[in-house]
Amino acid sequence: MVSGETPTRAAYYRVMAGALPPETLVVTALGNASYLWAAIRDRAENFYVEDAMGLALPLALGLAVARPDRRVVAVEGDGGLLMHMGGLVTVGAASPPNLTVLLIQNGVHAASGGQALTNAGLDFAALAAAAGLAGARNVAGADDFAAALGEALAAPGPSFLALATAPDLEVVVPPAGFDPVVTRRRFQDAIDAPRYLPTLFGGGRLVER
């Protein structure tokens, strides 16, 4: 739930920046979810999902399944999750132990100017628990978040924390413009993802770097 004492997204992100090990792969949703994270901790291991509302979580699920050796953190918004609620069910079914979902619950569509959500009062942690994410919980403060995030990262997942957050409607300017293909290639280079060797060079298959 969002109240007058509700922490900002920046407060949560500062906790994340201090707590996440450098090898953590972070997938952030559209708008300030990506722009602010890039401003605070731009790294090659970040994958910024611009636009494509509601698809950060399912993308993070696919990444977590493909890279079971790395912790994957997905930062999704409540509006995005409402748009693709089924993704939560699929996360519960696939149950990747290396996935942590952080839900920015600010009660509005912040990226589109603060328009009202269809239902801002949902208990997302209860929904996540019903979808099979045992231990899903609501978080209402930065101190509480620091402890909850530490527990989530230490235990097998998937884990889910719904973060009560004050809306931030002013667009944060990221440190650099996002080029989607550069974002993807930078990320894949950073995680040593196999690359495709073209048929012209005798390949036609993925090869290890």
Added chain:
Amino acid sequence: MSAVHRPSEILETLERVGMSAAVAVPDGWLGEFLVRIERAPWISLIRATHEEEALAIACGARLGGARTALIIQNVGLLTMGAGMVCLAQRYRFPLLILASYRGTPADPVFYHVPKGRVTEPVLRGFGLGYAVADGARPIGAQVEQAATYAEEASSPFVLLLGQEDVQW
């Protein structure tokens, strides 16, 4: 009727080209095909709730380095439009999309026909590469070509499949 079991040929091809992840949404033709994939030790299957969600999962798996196939009915090509344009095409994810082609003259089911009629115009509207599987040619080679095209073009590529291709 071909002497070769075409769904088995597709599975053998997926294994041979190194597909290690598949994401699927069911269709009547795909039921047993997906069960066979689910049982195969060389590939991980994720069953999604919606085709646009499935597309994003596939993008994530490919981002992580897994060669990935998306297996759906052609209606999913209609429902995944935003994700196709804003995610898969914008970030240039190479994905093989195997879609059962329902509602064609070979599958004149009244509720599939509207989907069959618009599938190829929609794909052309997306600017998406695609091919319709040729029932007279071995299906394995066509799947391999589609998978290769996706990688070489760094883009999704759709292979539209008939009933004999995928129904076990």
